[in-house]
Amino acid sequence: MIGQVSILVRDYDEALAFYINTLGFELIEDTQLTPEKRWVVISPKNSAGKGCNLLLAKASNSQQENFIGNQTGGRVFLFLYTDDFKRDHDQLIKNKVKIIRPPSQEAYGQVLVFSDLYGNLWDLIEPIVEVE
Numbered sequence: 001m002i003g004q005v006s007i008l009v010r011d012y013d014e015a016l017a018f019y020i021n022t023l024g025f026e027l028i029e030d031t032q033l034t035p036e037k038r039w040v041v042i043s044p045k046n047s048a049g050k051g052c053n054l055l056l057a058k059a060s061n062s063q064q065e066n067f068i069g070n071q072t073g074g075r076v077f078l079f080l081y082t083d084d085f086k087r088d089h090d091q092l093i094k095n096k097v098k099i100i101r102p103p104s105q106e107a108y109g110q111v112l113v114f115s116d117l118y119g120n121l122w123d124l125i126e127p128i129v130e131v132e
Contacts, residue, residue, distance in 0.1 A: 002052050003052065003053065004052060004053045004054065004055045005052055005078070006054075006055040006056075006057040007054050007071065007077075007078075007120065008057055008058075008059050008064055008067055008068045008071060008118075009056045009057065009058055009059070009068065009118065010058070010068055011058065012038050012040050012056060014117065015040075015056045015117070016030075016040065016042070016056070018117040019042050019054070019056075019116075020042065021095075022095045022097060022117075023044075023095075023116075024045050024091065025042045025043060025044055025045060025054075026042065026043050026044075026046075027040075027041075027042055028041040028042060028043050029041040036058075036060070037058065038058070039055070040055065041054070041055055042054050042056065044080060054078075068118050069116075069118030069119030069120055070119065070120070071120060072120075072121075075121065076113060076121045076122065076123050077120045077121055077122065078120070078123075079122070079123045079125060080123065080124050080125070081125050081126070081127060082126050084126070085103070085110045085124070085126035088124055089103060089112060092112075092114055092124070097114050097115075097116075098114060098115045099112060099113070099114050100113040100115055100121060101113035108125070108127060108128060109125050109126050109128045110125070110126045111123055111124065111125045112124050
């Protein structure tokens, strides 16, 4: 199981403000390691311990800074699953999150693409639940 994925950020506090206040994530850990470096872990609300966390990694040199917001070459980077697409879509709109591709119904469920504060692309997906 993958426990965490790191995502390059420009600043820990601005990233925390976006992910917690705008997307509704939870802070799992924020530990000062050195004067410049922190161990900052967040998770989608109510999923701590049940999925993959995000490690906010502050870029420490110009090469890393070049990849902030484009860690996957312009492709969708992360996939955020929801059990209530309308609720979460409405929250994105309310919080003025940039929607890149509007909601659509696909064979696997309802999906939209949004960008985070740095331009990384995310899918918001409510998967189709198969009834047995």
